[in-house]
Amino acid sequence: MKQDFKPNIVGFLCNWCSYAGADLAGSSKLEIKPYLSVIRVMCSSRVNSNLVLNAFLWGADGVLIAGCHPGDCHYEKGNYYVRRRFALLKKILETLDLEPDRLQLSWISASEGKRYAEVVNKFAEDITRLGPSAFHTNPNI
Amino acid sequence: MTATQIDSNKMPTKGAIIPAEEEINKTIVDIFKKSLEKKCFDAILIPVRVPETEAYAWVLLKDQSLLDEANPLPPIISVQGAKALRSLTKRGKMTQNIAAILRPCEIRAAVELSKLKQIHLDNISLISIDCPGAMPLSDYLADPEKSKKIYKNVLEKWGEDDSVRPVCHICNRFSLPSLLHRKSVKISPVEQDEAKMPSIDLHIGLLGGNQEKIFLIPVNPKGREILEKLELKSDDSLDLWQTKVSEVQEKKEKIRKEFNLELKEKIEGQKKLTAVFDECINCHNCMRVCPICYCQQCFFDSDSLTLSPETYISRAEKKGALRFPLDTMLFHLGRMSHMVLSCVSCGVCEDACPMSIPVAQIFSLVADQTQKSFDYTPGINKEEPLPLQDFLEDEFHEVETPSEAMTPEEVN
Numbered sequence: 001m002k003q004d005f006k007p008n009i010v011g012f013l014c015n016w017c018s019y020a021g022a023d024l025a026g027s028s029k030l031e032i033k034p035y036l037s038v039i040r041v042m043c044s045s046r047v048n049s050n051l052v053l054n055a056f057l058w059g060a061d062g063v064l065i066a067g068c069h070p071g072d073c074h075y076e077k078g079n080y081y082v083r084r085r086f087a088l089l090k091k092i093l094e095t096l097d098l099e100p101d102r103l104q105l106s107w108i109s110a111s112e113g114k115r116y117a118e119v120v121n122k123f124a125e126d127i128t129r130l131g132p133s134a135f136h137t138n139p140n141i
Numbered sequence: 142m143t144a145t146q147i148d149s150n151k152m153p154t155k156g157a158i159i160p161a162e163e164e165i166n167k168t169i170v171d172i173f174k175k176s177l178e179k180k181c182f183d184a185i186l187i188p189v190r191v192p193e194t195e196a197y198a199w200v201l202l203k204d205q206s207l208l209d210e211a212n213p214l215p216p217i218i219s220v221q222g223a224k225a226l227r228s229l230t231k232r233g234k235m236t237q238n239i240a241a242i243l244r245p246c247e248i249r250a251a252v253e254l255s256k257l258k259q260i261h262l263d264n265i266s267l268i269s270i271d272c273p274g275a276m277p278l279s280d281y282l283a284d285p286e287k288s289k290k291i292y293k294n295v296l297e298k299w300g301e302d303d304s305v306r307p308v309c310h311i312c313n314r315f316s317l318p319s320l321l322h323r324k325s326v327k328i329s330p331v332e333q334d335e336a337k338m339p340s341i342d343l344h345i346g347l348l349g350g351n352q353e354k355i356f357l358i359p360v361n362p363k364g365r366e367i368l369e370k371l372e373l374k375s376d377d378s379l380d381l382w383q384t385k386v387s388e389v390q391e392k393k394e395k396i397r398k399e400f401n402l403e404l405k406e407k408i409e410g411q412k413k414l415t416a417v418f419d420e421c422i423n424c425h426n427c428m429r430v431c432p433i434c435y436c437q438q439c440f441f442d443s444d445s446l447t448l449s450p451e452t453y454i455s456r457a458e459k460k461g462a463l464r465f466p467l468d469t470m471l472f473h474l475g476r477m478s479h480m481v482l483s484c485v486s487c488g489v490c491e492d493a494c495p496m497s498i499p500v501a502q503i504f505s506l507v508a509d510q511t512q513k514s515f516d517y518t519p520g521i522n523k524e525e526p527l528p529l530q531d532f533l534e535d536e537f538h539e540v541e542t543p544s545e546a547m548t549p550e551e552v553n
């Protein structure tokens with residue numbers, strides 16, 4: 001693995017829980033790896049497969065989707081729906097052997113600043129280990 | 142997770158055996174002539190050979206005499222039957238009773254479209270038929286006469302002649318009744334109304350009949366009513382048909398498994414998959430003919446993906462080069478993520494591909510895996526919700542990042 005590889009990770013964070021969790025992690029001065037580009041979405045269910053695939057094709061080495069814990073979604077059911085969509089996309093990537101590990105779904109509440117830091121750091125480590133994604137380095141895609 | 146369960150006690154065991162006097166086709170057509178005469182239906186939707194050509198078209202027939210050119214099992218699938226049904230009922234439900242005779246994959250696509258509110262199935266009797274497959278469109282067009290002879294052999298040899306399209310060669314859903322009473326363990330409880338549940342009323346069994354007889358199999362009370370009106374008793378044993386169906390089923394499951402393992406080998410991984418789609422000319426035919434691709438305007442045909450020229454320059458700079466037209470991979474993977482849970486492996490996308498890309502084989506492979514993980518078989522039960530429009534609170538924990546609070550057992 002190249003030592004100087006700095007992964008590009010796109011994080012779709014839901015406004016009400018995970019984004020607030022990220023905020024808390026920041027204001028608590030927790031150490032967070034600087035590889036995550038955060039995109040705030042109103043609810044995790046706003047994320048669809050096109051957004052994720054586009055992120056991969058245009059340069060992401062990893063994509064994190066984070067939302068409220070099941071039962072806590074501010075629109076009640078959003079995260080249950082996104083979990084299904086996510087499970088589908090993950091299975092597609094798995095079947096075609098397209099590095100499903102570059103895709104992650106986490107539930108992080110507004111009070112879980114520490115969990116936010118842990119999830120992001122662990123994911124950044126995993127992606128660094130995987131190296132750059134061939135999806136955006138291959139000019140033929 | 143328990144996979145699909147089939148309740149074998151609920152397989153139809155009785156039906157009417159009809160001796161085939163001349164050609165099987167004529168026997169079937171005669172039954173439908175009689176059904177018009179006896180007012181079982183007001184009209185029939187069935188493939189008909191276009192006079193003086195080798196083409197087949199879907200025709201809504203009200204006149205018995207026109208049925209002579211009908212062919213419930215043409216050697217090819219030109220337009221997917223579900224598409225024909227959609228154009229018939231898009232504006233609202235039928236007010237007259239229609240019988241639609243379709244292949245199993247066409248029926249299943251129609252049921253999926255009814256869940257998407259694009260087909261109204263009210264007053265439509267779906268009638269399925271044991272299907273030996275269809276030939277590739279290109280083969281048929283190259284030599285229709287020869288193809289028709291080959292297709293006769295396909296019908297006689299059931300599953301042994303591989304002149305049919307690859308998706309037909311590996312099709313394990315060629316006879317619908319065996320699938321109808323499957324119980325899913327992963328869907329929320331749905332209305333278990335017996336009369337409503339099977340998507341078809343009547344099935345035409347060809348397997349086990351040796352070209353000498355056919356089996357008319359009522360699948361629900363409506364099907365039994367149709368047989369009564371036709372003055373047919375439905376108390377003949379279906380043993381011959383059932384035995385042959387199970388036999389072919391077993392063979393096909395094995396072929397499918399082996400075929401998919403080999404296919405996976407050829408396409409998996411970013412490099413191989415890119416190579417497969419390298420020849421794609423972005424015509425989007427595969428999407429246009431797919432019965433499941435349900436959108437009025439396809440996202441991938443829209444302008445939402447186009448970016449400014451400067452953006453392309455900067456992206457080309459980053460990658461070193463940029464291939465145009467863009468978004469081939471996004472189109473295929475995106476389309477897949479939209480519709481693959483409802484893909485019925487009908488193969489018309491592949492038939493329509495001018496570049497001979499094995500689109501249907503790939504979609505079918507992914508359909509198998511994804512549908513299995515959702516414990517969903519598309520097109521079986523009208524009342525079963527589409528997986529992405531439904532959820533259970535307690536499921537798919539394996540795709541979530543584990544919480545610290547969870548004990549190791551729960552994480553599993």
Ligand code: SF4
Binds near residue numbers: 483486488501
């Ligand atoms: S993707 Fe291809 S095989 Fe699947 S339903 Fe659509 S046309 Fe049929």
Ligand code: SF4
Binds near residue numbers: 435436441477479
């Ligand atoms: S690819 Fe997706 S957006 Fe396009 S028609 Fe199919 S389902 Fe609709």
Ligand code: SF4
Binds near residue numbers: 421
């Ligand atoms: S039909 Fe074939 S060439 Fe056309 S978009 Fe689909 S895969 Fe590509």
Ligand code: FES
Binds near residue numbers: 073075076079
């Ligand atoms: S609002 Fe946070 S997941 Fe829906």
